[in-house]
Amino acid sequence: MLAVSYGEFGDSSVMRVGEVAEPHAPEGRVRIRVRAAGVNMADVKKRNGQMGDAKFPVIPGFDASGVVDEVGEGIEHVAVGDEVLGWGFRTHAEFAVLKHVVQKPPQLGWTQAAALSLVTETAERALRLLRVEAGQTVVIEGASGGVGAAAVQLARIRGARVIGSASERNHDFLAALGAEPVLYGRGMSERVRGLTDRVDAVLDTAGSGSLPELIDLVDDAAQVVSVADFTAPEHGARATGGGPDGAWDVLSDVPRLIAEHGYTARIDSVFPLVDAASAYDRVERGRPQGKVVLDVSLS
Numbered sequence: 001m002l003a004v005s006y007g008e009f010g011d012s013s014v015m016r017v018g019e020v021a022e023p024h025a026p027e028g029r030v031r032i033r034v035r036a037a038g039v040n041m042a043d044v045k046k047r048n049g050q051m052g053d054a055k056f057p058v059i060p061g062f063d064a065s066g067v068v069d070e071v072g073e074g075i076e077h078v079a080v081g082d083e084v085l086g087w088g089f090r091t092h093a094e095f096a097v098l099k100h101v102v103q104k105p106p107q108l109g110w111t112q113a114a115a116l117s118l119v120t121e122t123a124e125r126a127l128r129l130l131r132v133e134a135g136q137t138v139v140i141e142g143a144s145g146g147v148g149a150a151a152v153q154l155a156r157i158r159g160a161r162v163i164g165s166a167s168e169r170n171h172d173f174l175a176a177l178g179a180e181p182v183l184y185g186r187g188m189s190e191r192v193r194g195l196t197d198r199v200d201a202v203l204d205t206a207g208s209g210s211l212p213e214l215i216d217l218v219d220d221a222a223q224v225v226s227v228a229d230f231t232a233p234e235h236g237a238r239a240t241g242g243g244p245d246g247a248w249d250v251l252s253d254v255p256r257l258i259a260e261h262g263y264t265a266r267i268d269s270v271f272p273l274v275d276a277a278s279a280y281d282r283v284e285r286g287r288p289q290g291k292v293v294l295d296v297s298l299s
Contacts, residue, residue: 001019001020001021001022001093001094001095002017002018002019002020002093002094002273002274003017003018003019003020003059003090003092003093003094004016004017004059004060004061004092004093004273004276004294005017005018005020005057005058005059005060006047006056006057006058006060007056007057007058008056009047009048009049009054010047010048010049011048012047012277012278012280012281012284013277014047015047015276015277015280017273017274017276020057020059020093022095023090023095023096023097024070024097025070025071025072025075025097026072026097027072027073027074028072028073028074028075028099029072029075029088029097029098029099030068030070030071030072030075030078030084030086030097030098030101031068031069031070031071031095031096031097031098032064032065032066032067032068032069032084032086032095032096032097032098032101033066033067033069033094033095034064034065034066034091034093034094034095034096034296035064035065035066035067035110035114035295035296035297036064036065036066036110036111036113036114036270036293036294036295036296036297037061037063037064037065037091037092037093037096037114037273037293037294037296038061038062038063038064038091038114038115038117038118038291038292038293038294039061039092039271039276039279039280039282039283039291039292039293039294040062040063040118040146040283041228041283041284042062042118043060043061043062043092043280043283044280044283044284046058046060047060047280059090059092059093060090060091060092061089061090061091061092061093061096061294062087062088062089062091062117062118063085063086063087063091063114063115063116063117063118064085064086064087064088064091064096064098064114064117065083065084065085065086065104065110065111065113065114066083066084066096066110066296067081067082067083067084068080068081068082068083068084068101069081069095077101077102077103078101078102078103082103083103083104083106084098084101084102084103084104085101085102085104085108085113085114085116085117085251085254086098086099086100086101086102086117086251087099087100087101087117087118087121087248087251088100088101092273092276092294093273093296094273094296100117100121100248100251101251102251102252102254102255103255105254105255105258105259107258108258110295110297111267111270111293111295112264112265112267114293114294115146115265115266115267115290115291115293116150116254116265117251118146119146119147119149119150119265119291120150120154120250120251120254120265121242121246121247121248121250121251122147122150122227122242123147123148123150123151123154123203123205124150124154124247124250125227125240125242125245125246125247126147126151126203126205126225126227126240127151127154127155127158127203128245128247129225129238129240129245130201130202130203130223130225131201132155132158132160132200132201133158133159133160134158134159134160135159135160135161136160136161136200136201137160137161137162137163137196137198137199137200137201138155138160138161138162138163138199138200138201138202138203139162139163139164139165139192139199139201139202139203139214139217140152140155140162140163140164140165140179140202140203140205141165141184141188141202141203141204141205141206141208141210141214142165142166142184142204142205142206142207142208142228143162143164143165143166143170143174143179143181143205144164144166144167144170144173144174144266144289144290145205145206145288145289145290146265146266146290146291147205147227148164148166148203148205148206149173149174149177149265149266149290150265151203151205152164152174152177152178152179153177153178153257153261153263153264154257154263156177156178156179157257157261157263160200161180161196162178162179162180163179163180163181163182163192163195163196163199164177164179164180164181164182165181165182165183165184165188165206166181166183166184167183167184168183170289173266173289180195182195184206184208184210186213188210188213189213189214189216189217192217193217199217199218199223200218200223201218201223201224201225202214202215202217202218202223202224202225203224203225203226203227204224204225204226204227204228204229204232204237205226205227205228206228207226207227207228207229208229209229211224211226211229211231211232211235211237212235214237215235215236215237221235221236221237222236222237222238224237224238225237225238225239225240226238226239226240227239227240227241265290265291266289266290266291267290267291267293268282268288268289268290268291268292269282269288269292269293270292270293270294270295271292271293271294271295272294272295272296272298273294273295273296273298274298276294279292279293279294
């Protein structure tokens with residue numbers, strides 16, 4: 001099969017697209033013929049060597065959409081031929097094995113489906129840690145990005161008031177999602193205070209060094225959770241990177257969220273698999289406005 005891989009840490013120049021052996025579905029997993037796959041900052045950090053050691057060669061990728069073509073023992077909720085979206089490993093390839101998978105709503109395109117899994121789980125996990133509920137006011141730093149936009153929608157569905165920081169060009173987008181936009185950057189906390197005298201919870205999806213200002217908005221630093229700045233505990237705030245906090249069960253609710261609330265993922269750009277290096281450069285340096293996706297069917 002055709003896949004993206006790299007044999008050493010480095011920038012996009014270490015990436016190759018070529019033939020590798022196909023994976024197969026073990027117990028409790030499914031294999032899909034990939035139609036589209038998301039590119040995440042985690043993929044970039046892993047390639048750059050920022051996420052610890054790796055066993056080379058690495059085939060990157062976590063979230064994807066496609067058609068099930070192998071079902072491991074113990075899997076009963078999907079079958080061969082089903083169109084699905086989900087999360088797994090080595091998804092930047094023509095075939096990938098997924099660990100968490102759900103039926104793709106028929107009205108949802110492949111690129112949209114590929115963009116949903118990781119951002120939805122990350123946003124839901126953080127909102128659960130913050131115990132966001134109806135009537136509360138939530139501030140989301142980096143609200144126009146992939147995780148931020150997911151969190152805006154999920155918080156609004158809960159009935160919370162959302163104030164989201166972003167560049168001015170993204171304010172109309174945030175307003176359309178139901179958030180009250182404020183300009184990001186220095187002085188953001190004062191701009192938030194101009195809108196409300198109480199903030200119940202803060203979610204940092206940007207990791208831009210704004211934690212001191214974000215913590216200043218709440219009574220207790222523990223009311224701040226970051227999914228992007230893992231120095232948060234040093235400030236008294238919390239950080240989450242998955243593990244025991246995982247919220248993968250939310251994927252089973254994605255079809256309902258789409259049907260009842262118009263839940264969606266913002267797509268920044270789409271690249272063919274053979275041009276994966278450009279997709280990674282877009283994520284790393286291009287300030288994407290939403291999710292960058294690889295369209296495997298174009299390869």
